[in-house]
Amino acid sequence: MIRAIHRWPGIAAALLLVVLALSGATLSLYPVAERLAAPRAEAGLSVADLAARIAASHPGLEQIRRAPSGQVTAYWFDGGTPRAAVIDPATGRDAGSADPDPLRRWLTNLHRSLFLGDAGRIAAALGAAAMLVLALSGAALVARRTGGWRRWFARLRGPLAGRLHVEIARIAVAGLLLSSATALWMTASTFELLPDEGGTPAFPAGVSGRTGMDLGAMAALKELPAAELRSLSLADPGDPTDAHTLRTARGTGYLDQGSGELLAWADLSGWGRLSETIFMLHTGQGAAVWGFLLGLMALGVPAMAGTGLALWLSARRARPRIRGSAPPGRAETVLLVGSEGGSTWGFAATLHAALTETGQRVHVAPMAGFDPARYPRALRFIILAATYGEGCAPASAKGFLDRLARLDRAPEAPLAVLGFGDRSFPAFCAYAKEVAAATAAKGWPQLLAFATIDRQSPQEFARWGRALGAALGIGLELLHQPVVPATEALTLVSRRDYGAEVQAPTAILRFSPPALTMWQRLMGRGFARWQAGDLLGVLPEGSPVPRFYSLASGSRDGFVEIVVRKQPGGLCSGQLAELRPGGTVGAFLRRNPGFRAGRGRAPLILIGAGTGIGPLAGFIRANARRRPVHLFFGLRHPDSDFLYREELAEWQASGRLSSLVTANSRGERPHHVQDALRLEAAAVARLIRKGARVMVCGGRGMAAGVGAALDEILAPAGLTPALLKAEGRYVEDIY
Incomplete structure (x- = not known):
């Protein structure tokens, strides 16, 4: 249900959300630029000093505004023509044009209303509502995928598109939740669906009737730091009943233009403070760094829209x-x-x-x-x-x-x-x-x-x-033709043959992976990524049913490697046994996450016999961090079918393999791998008590014998293979 709630608003509103996100991210840069470009006022500057300086250089001054970024703008009439300019607070003189940036005005109209007036504002609000649903449902899905809220930043696996989608969501979701919620609040305020803010006093009746007092001499303005000013609207000097209107971060009041006396005052209401905070959180006005971070998070929307669409299309194809x-x-x-x-x-x-x-x-x-x-x-x-x-x-x-x-x-x-x-x-x-x-x-x-x-x-x-x-009660004939899996051609680059002397012909086959398309890389499809322990499905000629072989290599190794024993009458193993370098087979990958070495530091006890050495060799090859790895390997005769003999010696010398114990079923002192475990019972039990993970690969007869041996070895410690399996510390890949 959560997945459906997340999917359909995203698909329905994808284009709208991308437009809103990109325009919002661009707009978030303006408060930063404004903050950096705004002329700085000296410490301790009062509104009285600021107003006096501006009035001295701008006859006909009507209003002074101070933006949250610190930018001061003056508005005045020059011979009946309205003028405006950005002011340098240190001098009171013009420092730049106050004309709005055409691009900023265009982006603002696009972001707020899509150039459609009230109808566009409603559409943008619906987009914000869809984003809120997506953020909430997406957060729930991320928590479910990572194993809970406490594992929010746990390592991810899977196709690249899926991992990118979640990685971006984990960082951006908080900002998107806040942006969408504040956008809905501001829309409700625009359409007067929220209570009136209040905070403006009634116009006073008891004005002095005088005009012309110097702004720099007014006590109320001297006591007010310029940093708290929002706006100062000057009274009409020709109307003695008019008064100056002062707005600050704390409230609104009226000043007598003749005496400078504060005639009336109203503190900003709690509701007004909340509305201003929401405006700041959404636009970044007054918090330029926060606005910039919010814009970066908004850029996650087009990225998640692209990866989400790719995931949806992939699921539909599957x-x-x-x-x-x-x-x-x-x-x-x-x-x-x-x-x-x-x-x-x-x-x-x-x-x-x-x-x-x-x-x-x-x-x-x-x-x-x-x-x-x-x-x-x-x-x-x-x-x-x-x-x-x-x-x-x-x-x-x-x-x-x-x-x-x-x-x-x-x-x-x-x-x-x-x-x-x-x-x-x-x-x-x-x-x-x-x-x-x-x-x-x-x-x-x-x-x-x-x-x-x-x-x-x-x-x-x-x-x-x-x-x-x-x-x-009907006649029903099901004539089914199995669907042939989609395969890619793998070219054999080398082979090493073993076991002919012990009537068990076995080969280590190494293939070159096929070339990848950009789509396969993005979606993790085909041979984009794999690990040792995953399965290679090989489609033999003349059969629609694939045979599966455990991989002895990972994609980082740059080759696809399997170990194959020729089975009497085996169609696929027989064809692979005859394959020579330069020949090809049709194959595909199948993930096997239940048989992976993992990334922890706990010791690994690897147990395998015959071709079961394949994925275990892959785990050792990939052990670049020198995790403690102990291998028990069963073979027939060391002179005939000791698979990976040279590599195992090299890995042991380099620290990738901590210890190697072999068991030969033929030759001198024949015994099986389960017997080797019993001989090393004390060491095995000690490793398992320290948290070691056991991984078994090979035939089911061997696996049963290993299970019985470990039952005996672990009994004194009150442990069993079944208990280890329940803890995820005993896994098998048997056939």
Whole structure:
């Protein structure tokens, strides 16, 4: 909800806000320039001395004004012609023209009313209201993204456009909140929607009837410092019933032009002081430095408008548009989709088309926007959910379980949940299973039993479709063609082969990253940025289903590196095993934030076997800060498949790797990596008690053995791998 509140006012008012922000930022420079250019008055100068000097050099003087910047302006008549000039307080003589700058006048009219009079003022006020909503909702979103208000300036990750958007917002949001709120106040004051300020006394009746007293001799003006003057309007010397009008920072009064006596006085009301403060906060008049800072913050608006638009367009492209989707209020069947890479949306499109052909009204939406109240005519719900990382919600499903938990009761229309995943990963359909369990616990009636689809299998999807059709009493044939992921060509630049002697042919493959467009750099798309531990999706020839390999390098390394073992009958690994330098493969990146080394100083215990060394080697390579890193590596024979042998020795010598323990399953004294952990039990337990983080990468059999070994090692300390996982100190990337 907060995201929607933030998005739509920004899109609707983007151009108006940019115009108001740029004009306001430019206007903020004028108080600074005026402050720097204004002639300085000497310390202790009184209004009497100032007025006497100006009157002596300007016969026919009508008024003296002092701006908050300190600039003094005199207005007088010269032979019946009105004149005005900026005054040097030290001499009372002209120091410059008082004619308004045409550009400043143009910008002021643009900023206040868009050259449209009262209608333009209302439009500008609506823009200020939109900015207030954007600032408040944006602040809430920043706090949510960084983990709370206390972590406001926490380090950000993600695409460049998103990080720029938040970085600028974190600095500018306070100024934008103040600018928009004060703009609304000033508009309300302009249209007399606020109470009258008051603070002006009634004109006195008891004037002396005399005229002509020297301004420099008036006691009330002698006692008033020039720095407190706002304006002094002189009485008509030909009218003995008229009086001088004095305005200061404290209030307004009338002076007898013949005796200098203060005839009447009214202090500035509290409401008037508040209005003046708001005017100063919005314009910077009287606080030039603040006005300049406010102008800098205003420049964040066009920057955030650009990055926000880029993020919105990117999100729209990432969510396929399914033609013919029924309006939510008329839908009989509601398809809710949880997808990370977009493939699940393709299955949703196939299901939508098939159900629509049977005459049903079908609406398709992301799980993240789930709200039963939107679907008053729904007869059934179908959830198609992928799993991200180690059982996490995919991008378009985030928040679904929280929304479900807040419901008083589940919808009455029955539900079917279908999970999508890859059985080679331990967390196969884990998120979909969690959704199925949560909906059942909520009492949501079942249309079909929970089912799964492995590796985007069209055959399994078709079988599930027939079961769905039987439950609905219709014939339903789902003929799905998997959507081929968009890939980029990676060129192999080098390879190192290992393991042939132990019947485990393995290669370290290094590719050159593809050239990037400016859009990819800005949005963080494609191969703009990645880290060791992220996944490289490789699309083998003759298959629309990618295979994933953990990356052993980061984008700062300047190359894309993976470790691949040739599997018997493996389509992708077989093709990669035959690839030679100069050859290419189609590949894409998939982030894996759940398996990152992080930036802390806590020790790392890295445990891997075989090709699991890949991302662990990448973590060590990136350890420029010499964080304590301890590697346990399982291999078959040191003379055959000791991957990264030379690099590990070099990293250990340079301090990037603190210690290395290997376990050989063949040769002399064969043992596995979990056995090596037990041999180093005391050191491992000591590191974990000091806050070390454990990262495991490799086959699921190895991972199970490592978990059992750590269970034994940590038992005396009252710790378990499960407890470490709950604290985020034990993470796995297993297959």
